[in-house]
Amino acid sequence: MGKYIIIGAFIGSVVGWVLNFSLIIGFILGAIVGGISYTFFSKRNDKRIDETTESGEQKMLLREEKLDITKERVQTGDVKVHKEVVEEQKTFTVPIRREEMVIEAGDEEAYRIPIKEEEVQITKKPVKVNEVSISKREVEEMEQVKEMVKKETVDIEIIGNGDVKKNGEQL
Secondary structure: OHHHHHHHHHHHHHHHHHOOOOHHHHHHHHHHHHHHHHHHHHHHHOOOOOEEOOOOOEEOOOOEOOOOOOOOOOOOOOOOOOOOOOOOOOOOOOOOOEOOOOOOOOOOOOOOOOOOEOOOOOOOOOOOOOOOOOOOOOOOOOOOOOOOOOEOOOOOOOOOOOOOEEOOEEO
């Protein structure tokens, strides 16, 4: 179709120049005439006979579209796996010991006695509590694909009293 439009546009431009029209108007009109002529000739060519044998028998080739189905791997997304640190308050009850000073009345001597107690000390260290396994696996699913295909068929139109037989039967 493209070559009909281009040829029509060229001829329209020349005719427009010769007849003293604007080249653009001639170009546009020529392209339109080229498109119309393509439509006319393409419909006329649909009924042509593709092959004639030596015995004079004419053959029309019928065509149909065949689907060629292929698969292609495409990336559909990403998965990001990361660790996140979450803080939480933990409360523990720890028994501690301390010394108390007991003084009983008696001598007047002064004694110095050290008093001790236990202090709670907290240290932190990482401990493995869980293990997460990360892997990929292929899953196969069946997917139905629908597509329209074109197929040429023979359409027999009898004009007048033509004697036509198809597969030995009178039409």
